Amino acid sequence: MAQLFVASTFFGAMSLAAALDSGQFGPADQRRILLVSNNATAPEVVAPLDAAPGFETLRSRFDEVISWNDLLWPFHPSTWQPREQEWPLLNRLLRHYWNLAQDEPLHLVVESIQVPPARVFAGIFDDAAITVYSDGLMSYGPTRESPPRDIATRIDQVLYLDLVPDLEPLLLSEYDIARATIGGEAFRSVVAEVAKAVDGVVDRDELAGTPMLLGQYLAALNIVTAAEEDELHARMLRGVAAQGSRTVLFKPHPSTTTRTFSALRATAERSGVRLVMLNDPVPVEVWYETLRPSLVVGAFSTGLSTASRYYGIPIAAVGTELLLERITPYQNSNRIPVTLADATMPRLSEDGTVHPPRIPADRLREELLPLLVAVSYCMQNSAYPHLRDEAAAYLRRNLNDDTGRYFKKRRLAALRLPGASQPRPRYATWLAAGARRLRGS
Numbered sequence: 001m002a003q004l005f006v007a008s009t010f011f012g013a014m015s016l017a018a019a020l021d022s023g024q025f026g027p028a029d030q031r032r033i034l035l036v037s038n039n040a041t042a043p044e045v046v047a048p049l050d051a052a053p054g055f056e057t058l059r060s061r062f063d064e065v066i067s068w069n070d071l072l073w074p075f076h077p078s079t080w081q082p083r084e085q086e087w088p089l090l091n092r093l094l095r096h097y098w099n100l101a102q103d104e105p106l107h108l109v110v111e112s113i114q115v116p117p118a119r120v121f122a123g124i125f126d127d128a129a130i131t132v133y134s135d136g137l138m139s140y141g142p143t144r145e146s147p148p149r150d151i152a153t154r155i156d157q158v159l160y161l162d163l164v165p166d167l168e169p170l171l172l173s174e175y176d177i178a179r180a181t182i183g184g185e186a187f188r189s190v191v192a193e194v195a196k197a198v199d200g201v202v203d204r205d206e207l208a209g210t211p212m213l214l215g216q217y218l219a220a221l222n223i224v225t226a227a228e229e230d231e232l233h234a235r236m237l238r239g240v241a242a243q244g245s246r247t248v249l250f251k252p253h254p255s256t257t258t259r260t261f262s263a264l265r266a267t268a269e270r271s272g273v274r275l276v277m278l279n280d281p282v283p284v285e286v287w288y289e290t291l292r293p294s295l296v297v298g299a300f301s302t303g304l305s306t307a308s309r310y311y312g313i314p315i316a317a318v319g320t321e322l323l324l325e326r327i328t329p330y331q332n333s334n335r336i337p338v339t340l341a342d343a344t345m346p347r348l349s350e351d352g353t354v355h356p357p358r359i360p361a362d363r364l365r366e367e368l369l370p371l372l373v374a375v376s377y378c379m380q381n382s383a384y385p386h387l388r389d390e391a392a393a394y395l396r397r398n399l400n401d402d403t404g405r406y407f408k409k410r411r412l413a414a415l416r417l418p419g420a421s422q423p424r425p426r427y428a429t430w431l432a433a434g435a436r437r438l439r440g441s
Contacts, residue, residue, distance in 0.1 A: 001105040002031040004128075005062070006118060008039045008077075010052055011283045011302075012111055014194065015133055017058045018186040019159055025109070025131075033098060034062040037077045037117050038069045041220075046254070052281045053201065054194035066098065068117060077117045082124070090124045111135055113155070113172070114145040122151045132172060134160030134182075136302030139169035140372065141336030142380035146174055161187060163305040164340065166365045170376050174383045188289075188310055194282065195289040201280055207249065208291050210276070211240045214284060214298030215252035215260060223326050223334070230263040232319045235350055236297045237264060239318065241271040242352030243295075251278045251287060251303070288313060297348055299323060300334070300341035308345075316348035317341040321405060330411045331379045339375055339406055343368060358402075370394045371406065378411050395419045 003025060007013040013034070019025060020032075040046040049055065050065050059065055068077055082090055095102055106128040110118035113132050122130055132155055139160050146152070152172070158179040160169050168179055213236045219229040233250075240248050250264060261277065268275035278287055284303040287293070288311045296307040296315045300323065307313040320342035327335050344364065347355045359367045370390065377384050377391035395418040399407070404419070413420035 001107055002033065002100055003107045003109065004033050004035060004121070004125075005109045006035045006037060006068070006111065006121065007049060008037045008111060008117075009283075010049055010055070010281070011136070011285070012133065013049060013055070013058050014190045014283060014285070015159075015161060015182055015187065016109065017061050017190045019133070019182045020061050021190065022183045022186045024159065024180065024182070025107075032062045032064075034059075034065045035068050036065060038067075039076075039078045039117075040254070043069055043076070047281055054197040054282055054286065057193040057197045058190070064098075071097070079116065081116055081120060084123065087124045087126060091126070094124065105129075107131065109133060113147050113151070114143060119147070119151075122147070122154070126150070128154065130155045132158050132177075134158070134169065134171075136161075137163060137300070137305060137337035137340055138333050139171040140164060140167060140340065141333060142170050142376040142384060143172055143174060144331070144333050144380075146172075146380075146383045149175075152177070161306070163302065163309055164344070164364070164368075165309075165361070167369060167372075170372070170384075184310055191283070191285045191289050195286045198280065198282055198286060199290070202276075202278070202291070204290055207247070207276060209294050210247050210249050210291065211243075211245050211295040211297065212249040212251060212278075212284075212287065212291075212293040213237060213240070214296065214301045214303050215250060216299045216301065217253035218299075218323070221334075223323065223328075223332075226259065228322070230260065232299060232322075233260065233264050234267040236318045236348070237267050237273065237275070238271060238350045239316075239348040239352055240295065240297060241273045242350060244352075245273065247274045247276060249276050249278055249287070249291070249293065251284045254281060285310070298341075300337040302337070304341065304345060314354075315345055316354050317345040318348050320347070324405050330408055335375065335379060336372065339372065340368075342405070343371060370398075371403070375406055378407060378415060378417070381415055392417055 005016050007016060036049040038046060038048045048067060072080060106125050108121055108125060108128045109131045110121060111133060112118050112135055152175045155177050158169060158172055158177055159182055162181045162184060218224045219226040237248060265275055285306050288307055293313055296304060296313055297318060298304045299317060299319050304315045308315045320338055323338045324342060343359045344357050346357055373387050374391040374394040377387040399419040409420055
């Protein structure tokens with residue numbers, strides 16, 4: 001059986017390497033192809049994954065590394081969706097192009113089965129077994145769009161990094177698909193390999209132990225305005241500066257614009273802080289391994305969880321209250337990472353104070369799991385009807401001014417759940433309109 005691994009991020013490629021090292025894809029005598037997909041908005045101006053510093057350390061785990069963009073150009077991997085009647089033809093063409101026998105069994109290993117390119121491959125290779133591997137904190141939420149049953153029945157398991165203790169991903173649970181963790185030690189070992197390969201890119205002796213900010217990419221997603229995104233980063237920097245730090249590291253999101261750089265530099269100058277940009281296209285975990293920051297500050301990045309879970313680095317979140325309010329629609333997959341950050345991570349104020357998590361670590365199973373069940377049901381109720389009673393019970397017991405930030409009254413009303421705002425009777429609206437007319441006369 002040939003194995004076709006699809007990766008769009010360095011983090012995903014490292015996760016695959018860790019799973020391979022742990023033996024989760026069987027012996028190495030099978031042909032293994034890594035298909036890299038550059039899903040950036042403008043892939044022509046963003047370096048491909050296989051050209052990133054340190055990627056060569058991962059290459060040896062695969063027999064071949066192939067660019068999906070090169071083959072697909074001028075189409076974009078995130079939007080190209082062939083018609084269903086074209087699938088058999090594309091199956092034959094791709095097998096021929098990649099030297100796969102027409103009758104050779106194929107095992108697909110993909111991210112984000114809901115969208116291209118994963119959904120496209122699942123359709124083209126309609127007899128392939130499928131493994132889905134984790135998309136960071138998003139995997140703890142509901143499936144954005146449940147795949148059709150003919151695809152779902154071929155998914156053998158969900159692989160994920162254990163980012164939240166005592167919590168399993170909800171992703172694809174509507175099909176009762178098995179799930180397995182990628183070993184934390186194996187993941188750290190892979191990160192250490194990459195870190196060794198990029199050693200010397202920054203001055204380790206000078207920057208070790210320096211606090212780090214994680215950039216977010218929110219304005220382009222229409223979650224906040226550009227000015228609000230810049231202010232979010234500025235709040236992170238001012239909070240760290242208030243603690244006495246005179247040098248701060250900034251790891252931007254891969255898609256961050258030059259506007260973000262210039263705005264944050266201006267804030268740093270006003271705060272008397274030296275800002276060091278970590279622009280190299282390597283995962284933030286590589287910098288954790290190399291520099292061991294004293295504190296990592298972000299909004300809801302998966303990098304916050306990996307810092308705490310795998311490196312024991314203190315973390316703090318900023319701006320989650322605003323983001324919970326702004327994320328639309330309610331079904332937006334970013335809602336679960338923001339909820340996790342808001343509920344389980346310490347919070348940094350601009351005066352440097354670090355507030356404890358709303359849900360302490362020893363109460364995650366008792367308090368966090370019911371909260372996520374309720375939020376997930378409200379996000380995708382049609383895929384998870386069996387969670388309705390649990391969601392309603394949670395809302396009856398726990399909905400108050402504090403927990404209300406995780407829910408929208410209009411969404412609760414649409415689903416007829418406890419906590420929904422009570423609509424005014426029609427006659428009350430009619431009487432109010434009549435009273436206004438009388439006052440006007």
